[in-house]
Amino acid sequence: MNNRFRLSPRGRAATIWLLYLAGFAPGLWGFHLGASGQIIGDPVRVFEHLLGLWALRFLCLTLAITPLRRYLGVHLIAYRRALGLLAFWYALAHFAVYLLLDRGLNLSIIADDLLRRPYLMLGMAALVLLTPLALTSNFWSIRRLGRGWIRLHMLAYPALVAAVLHYVLSLKSVTAEPVAYMVIAALLLGTRLTRLLKAGRTG
Template identity: 45%
Template sequence: MAQSKLWTKAPTWVVYSLGFLPAAYLVYGVVTNSLGPDPIAVLENNLGEHALQFLLLGLAITPLMRFAKINLVKYRRAIGLIAFFYVVLHLLVYTLLDRQLDLNAIIGDIWKRPYITIGMSAFLLLVPLAITSNNFSIRKLGAATWNKLHKIVYAAVILGALHYMLLTKTWQLEPIIYFTLAVLLVASRKFYPKRKKQTRQNPQTSKTQTA
């Protein structure tokens, strides 16, 4: 238990600060022209990968608490918002820098390229989760409804991992690992006991919970 408590002492702003460091490093790479011959591709791919990593970390919080006694629940919302931040940046780089706001090209990509269709679907699923990741939404929706809504993250993570795997166009190990982790983390919610009823029914304990 002492080890578990150590993980809850850091304030949430520390998580945000650490979470934004990869983005700051990429910005530094752009400014110093150190991202290689195709900086837009490097920027776009890295932002997308960081988004997926944080989404997976958010899903891993419950298994970590159950099996490793590492309690990161108070940081779940921050991790989810950081993940959405990287998703938005990834999308902005694609639309603004890669496609230069060419709507015909963007719509054509969504229509003709399955991995982009899947990626856009994942983004749309994450939008309502990001909008409602606040105490006001929990009070308005009620803890039970809010938790049901945030179960959408399961589908979003699976789609995000699939988007990354199809993006590579070859069977590379890293995307396969991400996709496998996504499937296992989502499956773990089905095959292991859920939280106690009293926790689900208490809005105060649900404020830092996602599905």
């Protein structure tokens, strides 16, 4: 890439903050629509679904950074941390809305949901897997953990599997949108698996 197209460190930091602002905009707008009574139907469920969908989108974007660089030469590695943290915060907000607004923190109802709706367990598993990744998304953790940091952040892949299954199984019918996310997840995981298999044959 020509150097004149490269951002300075200050310019890159500015674009990362812009990414955070743009990333949180859908959630804030959804909250505004719900709070102002502009959502048709059940505003809590619609808002909850919106947050979960954006968590899945940002997780897919996070895991697409490496294949984009490797196969297309698109270098967006500087934005991977921001995308991953956006995925985590949306997933956490999605879970919080379910607990507090949807179920009113009624533990008996929540326990019954978990028994009758296995996809909720998958969603919780995805959030649990994303939590240590969010907590270690800083330079101190990278230095402290060394190569273990890379192994730890491979948890993003099972988190993606759990998130996609959570989304697909939560729907009453399979439409083009969940199929698209299944295909995207398969491609992201497939590129990683292919590289591991090649490394195993040449190792």
